[in-house]
Amino acid sequence: MKPFRFDRAGDISGAVATLAREPAGEFLAGGTNLVDLMKLGVMEPDVLVDVRRLTSGEIEDLPDGGLRIGAAVTNSELAADRRVRSRYPVLSQALLAGASGQLRNLATTGGNLLQRTRCVYFYDTTTPCNKREPGTGCSALEGCNKDHAILGASPHCVATQPSDMAVAMTALDAVVVVRGPGGERRIPAAELHRLPGDEPQRDTTLEHAELIIAVELPPLAFSSNSRYRKVRERASYAFALVSVAAALQVRDGAVHDVRIALGGVAHKPWRARKAEDALRGRPAAEESFRAAAEAELAAAVPLRENSYKVPLAGNIITRTLLDLTGAP
Amino acid sequence: MEISLKADGKEHRIAVDPRTTLLDALREHLGIYGAKKGCDHGQCGACTILLDGKRVNSCLALAVAHDGAEIITAEGLAADGELHAMQRSFIEHDAFQCGYCTPGQIVSAVGMLAEAEAGWPSHVTRDVSAEETRLTDDEIRERMSGNLCRCGAYANIVSAVREAAEGGAFR
Numbered sequence: 001m002k003p004f005r006f007d008r009a010g011d012i013s014g015a016v017a018t019l020a021r022e023p024a025g026e027f028l029a030g031g032t033n034l035v036d037l038m039k040l041g042v043m044e045p046d047v048l049v050d051v052r053r054l055t056s057g058e059i060e061d062l063p064d065g066g067l068r069i070g071a072a073v074t075n076s077e078l079a080a081d082r083r084v085r086s087r088y089p090v091l092s093q094a095l096l097a098g099a100s101g102q103l104r105n106l107a108t109t110g111g112n113l114l115q116r117t118r119c120v121y122f123y124d125t126t127t128p129c130n131k132r133e134p135g136t137g138c139s140a141l142e143g144c145n146k147d148h149a150i151l152g153a154s155p156h157c158v159a160t161q162p163s164d165m166a167v168a169m170t171a172l173d174a175v176v177v178v179r180g181p182g183g184e185r186r187i188p189a190a191e192l193h194r195l196p197g198d199e200p201q202r203d204t205t206l207e208h209a210e211l212i213i214a215v216e217l218p219p220l221a222f223s224s225n226s227r228y229r230k231v232r233e234r235a236s237y238a239f240a241l242v243s244v245a246a247a248l249q250v251r252d253g254a255v256h257d258v259r260i261a262l263g264g265v266a267h268k269p270w271r272a273r274k275a276e277d278a279l280r281g282r283p284a285a286e287e288s289f290r291a292a293a294e295a296e297l298a299a300a301v302p303l304r305e306n307s308y309k310v311p312l313a314g315n316i317i318t319r320t321l322l323d324l325t326g327a328p
Numbered sequence: 329m330e331i332s333l334k335a336d337g338k339e340h341r342i343a344v345d346p347r348t349t350l351l352d353a354l355r356e357h358l359g360i361y362g363a364k365k366g367c368d369h370g371q372c373g374a375c376t377i378l379l380d381g382k383r384v385n386s387c388l389a390l391a392v393a394h395d396g397a398e399i400i401t402a403e404g405l406a407a408d409g410e411l412h413a414m415q416r417s418f419i420e421h422d423a424f425q426c427g428y429c430t431p432g433q434i435v436s437a438v439g440m441l442a443e444a445e446a447g448w449p450s451h452v453t454r455d456v457s458a459e460e461t462r463l464t465d466d467e468i469r470e471r472m473s474g475n476l477c478r479c480g481a482y483a484n485i486v487s488a489v490r491e492a493a494e495g496g497a498f499r
Contacts, residue, residue, distance in 0.1 A: 039369065050393050076448065
């Protein structure tokens with residue numbers, strides 16, 4: 001691992017100010033992804049600013065009925081919170097579908113959102129990768145790409161965003177609260193991650209030295225009727241091939257309102273707005289669920305090894321919505 | 329950098345390079361070898377320790393980021409020469425072959441039972457909003473999925489953990 005300076009900031013503004021002066025520095029929270037990337041030489045920051053004890057480790061009720069999750073809340077604490085489990089089960093399930101018990105105990109809410117892709121070429125420093133080394137080319141485009149994106153990719157990068165938690169937060173219209181050198185701003189979860197375009201080295205819309213301090217979950221009348229479904233290559237402890245986070249409200253047999261987001265299909269959690277729009281007012285039945293999924297996936301551009309993801313995504317959207325109607 | 333660690337009941341003050349993980353601090357600086365280096369990338373669980381009471385992968389935690397922490401390894405689970413109930417259960421059930429993953433398995437199982445006792449759900453919990461979870465074999469397998477055993481002693485690991493759980497072997 002390349003040597004680095006370790007900085008213990010006293011407070012959030014101090015941490016932000018320190019990193020703003022260090023163009024090759026990074027914030028460190030739980031470290032479960034960053035430390036690994038540093039061991040592998042994929043990331044080589046010259047300064048780490050420790051923020052784990054600076055941001056809040058509490059989950060607070062908001063006056064409007066929502067929740068504010070401090071950035072330092074661990075993935076296991078968030079998954080186990082009684083309010084999250086009863087009001088936003090999709091979020092609890094998404095967290096529990098990710099990583100292992102040990103990793104969830106270290107990983108934080110802010111850090112989970114900022115974890116890097118698990119594209120094998122991003123991790124293999126002997127191969128070209130535009131995300132790791134801009135301008136070197138994308139090895140996955142014509143290489144081993146069974147795990148890669150089917151939506152919103154570019155000729156520069158076909159990597160996927162790996163966080164399960166972020167997919168649930170995107171479906172729930174969560175808001176990411178960020179503190180930077182210019183003050184505080186609020187970013188809708190759906191706009192935190194970005195499509196690769198010609199700058200795949202940028203995973204998110206955050207600027208350097210902007211620190212996630214909290215995530216707010218707005219109240220949603222039907223969020224208790226929500227669910228996360230993840231398909232992976234083994235029963236546990238693996239990243240998603242495809243996943244779906246959904247919440248459904250049915251009135252008189254018709255879809256009154258719905259939220260759908262997909263994981264494992266794009267460089268960002270994919271909010272399926274086309275499918276949502278196609279569903280409102282339609283019968284809450286398999287036929288309309290499948291038609292809506294197909295409407296969303298019409299834009300899919302599979303690679304040589306991942307065309308399976310198109311029907312897989314269609315099937316799990318359909319099945320998850322059916323489950324949320326209480327259908328057997 | 330100078331840091332303090334309490335490891336298996338003893339206070340230590342050590343100087344470490346910022347690159348040192350808790351795993352390397354234990355093994356290279358404190359002479360505590362209970363936490364094993366398997367993959368060194370957070371994928372195998374051999375390095376599992378209890379960090380301030382929670383099970384974590386010590387290979388991914390930088391020591392300088394955990395100044396003042398309290399650590400328990402498999403060595404520290406045994407008190408006054410008396411094996412922990414989970415350790416006895418692993419022996420009784422022959423829950424290992426080569427033994428390399430075993431200290432991590434045992435520490436992870438102890439941490440896992442405390443999580444289950446606190447009512448934490450898992451990926452296989454049918455209703456995450458339910459108040460209580462019964463620790464079925466499926467629950468044990470899922471909750472222990474962060475600990476790999478390449479000898480494949482899983483069948484006996486599950487029975488060892490199940491019996492220790494029934495006997496109340498959480499801290």
